[in-house]
Every structure is written in structure tokens, then in C-alpha cells.
Amino acid sequence: MKGIADMNILCNMCGKNIPVENNIPREDFIEINKAWGYFSKKDGKTWKFTVCEECVDRLAGQMKIPHEVCDTIELV
């Protein structure tokens, strides 16, 4: 049986394969899961993207207002 983590993870921007070993992705990435709402032209549709860390860096570099960075609070 194949779990979801056994599937290939591909960056939607550059097509890069994010390696998965023992169900654990060996590189971090962003997953965007957007359910469009009534005031969009995509009402009722959900869009899903995966973006690798290098592409996120490139995207962030193109933003007019720099992203915020804060320390991650680990919930134990």
C-alpha cells in the first residue's frame, strides 16, 4: 500500500523532485492549498501548489514588501 508521503513531491515552479525517504521529505517546501471563495472568479475550486525552498526564496525576492521573519514557537 502506498501512503501519501510515498508519492513524489514535485515543485510546481521548477519541476524539481523533493526526495522522500521513509515517508519523510528530505527537503522542506511550502504547500499552498487555497479554497477560492465567492468573491473570486474560481468559487468552488481548490488550488494546490508545492513550492521548493529555492523557488520560495526567488518568489520572496520579487515581492515589493519583504516577508516577515519571526522565531517559530514549538508547541510541545
Ligand SMILES: [Zn+2]
Ligand atoms: Zn522549485
